Amino acid sequence: MIRHIRTAARALLAAGLLVTGTPAGASPAAAAAAPTALTASDYTLTSDYHQYDTLDSALATTLGTSAVHTVMEHANHDRQALPASFSVAGLTTGFRFDDGDNSDCQSFPQGITTSRDAVGTANSGNYDGHQLVLVSWYTKDGCGGAQQRSRITLVDWDATYPDTYRKILLVEPTGTAAAPDFKDVPIHAGGVSWYGDHLYVADTGRGMRVFDLRKILNTDTGGTADQIGRRPGGAYYAHNYAYVLPQIGTVTAQTASGAKLVWSSVSLDRVSRSIVMTEYTCQADCVDYPNRPPRAVRFPFAAGATTFAATTTASQALQLPWYNLNGVASHNGRWWFNSSGQKKLYYWTPTAGASTFAWVGGGESLSYWEDATGPDLLWSLQETTGGRNVFAVTQSTYGGG
Template sequence: MFCQSLLQSLLFSPFLPLLLLSSPAATTAQKLEESTFKLKESAYNPYIATLSQLLPKASVLDVLASTNHDMVAEDVRAIGMNYKATRWENSASFNDFGTTSWYPQGISTSADAYDVGTYEGKHVTLVSWYDNRDVPNAENKGVRIAFVDRDKSPDAYRYVLLVEPYSNAGTVDFRAVKVHSGGIAWYGNSLYIVDTDKGFRVFDLTQIWKVETGDGIGRKNGGGFSAANYAYVLPQSRTYTSTSPSTPGWPVRFSFVSLDRTTTPDSLLVGEYQPASFTGPRRFIRWSIDYTNRQLTTDSAGVATATWAYQVNIDRMQGVNSVNGKFYISRSNGGSNGDLISWTPGNLAKIASGAVLEGPEDLSYDKTTGLMYTVTEAINGRYILPFDPTVLL
């Protein structure tokens, strides 16, 4: 259950193992030219209007009112840190904690959605999961979003399947969204999801639709719509696609994303996961976002140009947040605990080695409480973990 005193109840060791980061790359961290990183905005998806007339509409509150899975509060420990965590359901009939079929990736909260920290008065967390099954592409279900109600006791959640409206031989339909969903950012009624090799996909939270039961995704034989037996779908409304994929020499890898409400204007910050064997750059890139329409700031041609870019040369990054110019990074270490890293441009990064559980992913910051959140993906080790980033110095 959400509690304002959560920050005070978190236990942190004052002796975190902080180490100076030695860059694994041959070149040093450096500022990059922002104008080389551009995204082209698409029009609003034209098929949503028709589908919205055919399908019953639901709201975020409707989804939260119908939660069908419970989370479990659990104290977990890493090196130098204890977490008041929440664990995904692991029951005889449903096992998100240990499934190999789906993996959690991106995280964002109602503090991203609105500056007040709540959405329609509710404290909510959204987490993206991708279909990891070894099945033919046609059978892949794509991405589902867990809508977590943190005002319930215990925290409870329900899944909504992401879909892309399209024209199927002249008939309006929808299909699965088959991306890795490594990072998400919730802003107003827009949900931004990274598409690794392309840019962003955006989903319209005012257009959640209720669908019928059925194994298929899209139109059913004989009428109606289904979504792999999920009760709700969330449609893709627009895209932002990289227009300079080979500049400055390496395509941008949209591995994760976070919202920064401490910049003016607000901005989306993207980072790149790369293994140590990769010989190219590892970068952070920022684009401004317009609070009046929840879209990236573009020119008259619909092109969004980055406002900040930096090569950081940190391997295995999984998530990033920036708060008042300071950067917080999650890093995975295979089957071992992950690291939490803090960095200010112009300085060496500091590493809290092993300070987060195995498989840390995306990050999200709640400035109303001062807490940062990450989600872990390790099988039988899947948690939402809150922590105070100021302990990283």
């Protein structure tokens, strides 16, 4: 995430694109500090998956929907290979966006999830017949401007399409059943988790917004880049996006004690069937984010569902000793935390303790990739303009065992 940090030293530390010195993951340094347990019952969620039912139904009737495979058949951007200069220990695979997205000073990639999150390893991790990597982005109203909207990118990962991706605008339904409309979702989209058909997108000060990938809407192209929503005459424009994904509901967080949670990043843990979240905070000098130790909290899904119950109590809460955290992952009792500001990847289990590994600069969210036939992976990405590498490393390289 792009952060407003006052000191020049911190800015220079966060700017690096590649790991320098000892290769990342080559030799972990023992961490002096480790997470400590907090009272999990202090953290709860309330969920509403039917918040926009009437408007979503009206929009689908008016505009029509497209399945994920149809969207990908019309993918109009080509992903590129990782540059030869990119190096990180345990590197297995990855890609880079096209030149336009790689250098865009208005839009920044943030969260990452995959069809392996959505469906697991069954049927080779295919959703709607295909393996996909999904990345969330936020867009400003100009280079260095105010946050304006957010989107997702669906990226082919089995070369069926081949090697392509498509952008889909995230929107919030508005209007009435007789005249449905939509507007931009101006959130940071710092983390994203795909579980079943549901997409959970972090909303920093609130919790998560929920979307359903079976409900992608078709829109009209040909309008101007700033046009959004229903126009006189009945056309629906979306900044020239051909597809939009409307919000279906909201998952709202409550905190019984301590500061309100800052939902900076989220990730799916398929083993415990939960979403884990973490906060971006600083030791000092943050302008837009808290200057205090961060927390990580685990929230379980309802039994047998890809949704949360109406009210959910956290099953685990941790006080963390690390700062500038942009990514979190958990799997089978193990945790990973990515610090963009420190260029470190922290690994922790309650029994083995904590370890620290060198990591990339500009690093963002993490996603755990289960594999039935090969080593499990950790996916991550960099947001830095000109160096937006999306990559996967063997999780065992980073303490995962």
